[in-house]
Structure formats: C-alpha cells, structure tokens
Amino acid sequence: MTSLAEPLSSARPRRVWRNRLFTGAMLVCMLVAFGTLAVLLVDTLLTGWPELDRQLLTGLPSTLAEEAGARPAILATLYLGALVLLFSVPIGVLTAIYLEEYANRERWWNRAIEVNIQNLAAVPAIVYGILGLAFIVRGIGLGRVVLAGGLILTLVVLPTVVVAAREAIRAVPDSIRQGAYALGATKWQVVWRQVLPASIPGIATGSILALSRAVGETAPLIMVGAITYVAFDPTVLGPYTALPVQIYNWTRQPDADFQTLAAAGAVVLLAIVLGMNAVAIFLRNRYRKQW
C-alpha cells in the first residue's frame, strides 16, 4: 500500500512530518499501555520480594505481618477455580451449541437470549455479588461457603465461555457438517462427533481465559462474604477467604509490613492469572486450524 503513497509524500515534506508525528503519537499510546504494565509488574515484584517466601504459601493468616501467610486463601482460590470450571464449561458449551446449531434466529426468544448474554457480559461484577448475597447466601440459605462463591463466579464468567465457545463452533466449516449428514448422521451425532471435537482448542482457550478472570475477581466475593480471617484449610461447604480478598484486606491494614505482604500476595495471584493466560495464548497459537 505504501508504494503508492511514498513518491507523493516525499515530494511534500510537510506531509512527511505529519505522518511521522502521527506514527510517533501512536507509539506513545502503545508505550503508555505497555509501559504501565511493565512498571506494575516490576514494582509489585520488588515491593513484595521481602515477603515472598514459604511462609506466604504455607502459613496461616495472622495479626502479625511477619508470621502471616495465605495458605487458606490460596487453597480456597484453587477450589473456587475448580468449581467454576466444573459449572461454567458444560453450561457455557451447551448454550453455545444451542445458539449456533439449534436456535432458529427467526424466533424472538432466541434473539432475546443472544442480546441477554451480550448484556450479561458487561454487567458489573459487583452486581453479581448482590445477586449472590440476596439469592444464594440469604435466599436459599447456602451461607458464606466456597460453593456459593463458586456459583457466583460461574455466573460472572459464563458469558465469556459462551462467546468463546460460539466463536470456536462457528469456525468449523459447514462442509464438515454436510459430510456427516451425507453419511446419515443425526443432528446430535454431527454436533457431538464432528463439530465439538473440532472446536475443542477454541473452547479450551476461552475456558482458561474465563477461569483466569474468575480467579482474580474480588468484588463479588466480598459481597458473598468471603471473610478475611480464616485460620484453617477451607472445605467446599465451609467458610473461606480467597486470595484476592486476602490481598484486599492486607492493603487496608495501616501497618506498612502488611502492604509488603499485599504485594507478595499480588505476585502469587499475578503468577497464577498470567500463567493461565500464557497457557491459553499458547493453546490458541498451537492449535489454530486453517480449514
């Protein structure tokens, strides 16, 4: 494209400068975005470094910063992640199959489901927290337990899983479906044995990204009562605190040592979340299929 533009612009220096200025401005935009990310990662790591030890991973919470650890919070975060995967992937994939393969778009209720999911994706996470507080914790009386937190986080990330699964399913070319039909397969056989296996990489990528979001989510968990002082290992039906909530609580302590601890906790959380993102991006690049 440039080959056409260049001879003209070299004839007019003002044009050249305008273009350079514009390119420079865009690079500044990139620099601010990526520079902030770099500063954030380095600053968090440097601040948290003194507390980044075994104690943090294996210790129990304490009122003394030097003795405090986040073992119950880390365990609960792992449980929450497992629950979110368990619930959100089946529901999300089934929803995606319905919308892509079964739903008749002429029907108003199917269009309503679509718009509804698009909107849910942008509903503030804390509103899900209110839903959890009113319905799950108080309404059906589940209480402030890991399962309640897992259910709420499932609802928070469900739209993400649905959107990713729909894109993966849509990317499977129609010729695959037609071929299976031609061999006498029923609709479900086509979906289950052809479409779904072909879209697994896309679904896996989307699910891991959704999981990483769920693991880092704080606000809804505060609402459903992930209490901040839990000095024992959590169970699925017991009280708990999650790693992000623990970090939030540490940032609120006036003692400077707790600020260091918060940074150390943030490093652990970042390692989990960004590690999952890296896996997702790797999967996407590795298994990207050209039909």
Added chain:
Amino acid sequence: MTSTGLTVGPPAATALPGKRVRWGEQLVHVVLFVAAAISVLTTVGIVLSLLLPALDFFREVSPWEFFTGTTWAPLFLDAQFGVAPLVVGTLMISFWSALVAFPLGLGVAVYLSEYAAPRATAVLKPVLEILAAVPTVVLGYFALTFVTPFLRDQLGVQVEIFNALSASLVLGVMLIPTVATLSEDAMAAVPRELRDGGYALGSDKLQVSTRIVVPAAVSGIVAAFVLAFSRAVGETMIVLIAAGQLAQITLDPRQPIETITAFIGATGNGDVPTGSIEYKTIFAVGLTLFVMTLVMNLISIRLVRRYREVYE
C-alpha cells in the same frame, strides 16, 4: 479433514420423507435450551434481587429524596439518602478514565490495524490481553502505593492519599485493551477497497487512516467507547482501594470520593443484617448502577450490530 469444495443441499436429516421421531434428539434439544435459559434466569434473578429490596427501601425513603438529595450518609444516626454524591463520584471517575482510555485505546487500535506488521501484531495483541487480565485488586493496590506517591513526589500534584485521580488513571490504562480490541475489530471490518480508493486518489497512510478507516468504523469505535465507559462505571476494586470512601460532591479529582460500586463493596461485606436499612440501601444503589450500565450496554450492542450489518 479437507473440504471437497462440493456444495450440497440442505442436510439430509431434515429432508428424509416419513422419518420417525427421534426422542433422543428431541431430548438433546430440550437440554440445550435449558442450558441457554440459565443466562436468562440469571438476568431475571439479578432484576428481582435488586428490585424487591429496592422497592422496600423506597417505602422507607422517598424516591424524591433519593434522587434529588445531595448528602449521602446512610449509616449515620441522622441518616441522609441523597444519591447524588455517589453518582457524581462515579461519573467523575469514569470521565477521567475515559479521557485516558479513549485516545490511547484508539491510537493503539489504529496502530495495530493500519500500521503494525502482522508479526508485530502477533506479539502485541497477547500483551494487551495480559494487561486486560491483571486482577483489579492488584491494580487498586498499584494505584494506591505507586501512582499516588508518584503523582505527589515526582510530578508535584497535590493529591490526597486517597484520591479520584490515581484511581482514574489506572482504571483508564486498564480500559485501553477494551477500547483497542473492539475498535480494531471494527476497523478490520472496513473493506480494503475503501482504503485502496483513498490511496488511488493520492492520500497517504495518515489520511487513509484518519479520514477513511476511522470514519467508516465509527459506529464500532463509539460502541467500544460506550462499553469502556460502562466498565468504568461498574469497576469496583480500584476505586474502593485507591479513591477513598468519602461521599462528597466535588469536581476536583485530587480529592477522595466515593462511587456507587465502592459504597456497595464497603457496605455489603456479608455482615449486614438482612432487612436493615443498610441492607436495603445496597439494593437501591445497586439498582441505580444496574440501570446505568444496562442502558450503555444496550447502546453498545446496537452500534456493534450496525457496523456488522454494513460491512459483513
């Protein structure tokens, strides 16, 4: 699995004469529909769980006082329920973060869509995703412990320890990926012919980008802006940690403020007794938040559909 390139007619399964009813297939259809209905039930649940206690709240506090009052002190003995300070705080945070995220996000989008080599895009886009993936509690901590001291000591801006500015700046950077990826999608949907037409008329890259591609993708870009603004309105942790919890009406971003989300997060920590006025306040305020974001989301969804209809 290679495609044969043959175009076949509609699937045989639907065209067979005298087919028998396959109950298994019917059952699958029902199960799938039920899964899809869960998302609708979620919305119904959200609306009901907000609306019912909120109606209760408005039986005790007049809507007039709630929407026109200018003092927010629901937990005091002499309780005041004017929501204006929270709304102003929310809009101020959103305004300043939009001021950061809109131009920077658009710049990143134009660069990725029009300028960057494919190989550079392949590296830069995942990095953007990583920026979007940083948990907000970490961003809030960063705003409080790095950005605020940096503003004060390095740049000499007289900010309070808790202030709207630091929270907005960090929130704005967090929203860059949202603005950039959605805008870039819209620009990628602009047909190549439009660009080529511009070059054929002697335009350079700058002119093609800013006078052809950006205007042609404008509905998608506006959709990205609206969605990012909606995210800013709904963001909780950054403001809860870094912006303070002082419900005051001020337009000075160096001051501490309280947003709707920060109030909900600070009040609804699970210990509030059910049925108390504090408990109901959460829902009245939450309903206000939900309606604000709902309107913006629907506008954004509409705009995205428009550019898809035009170009795809």
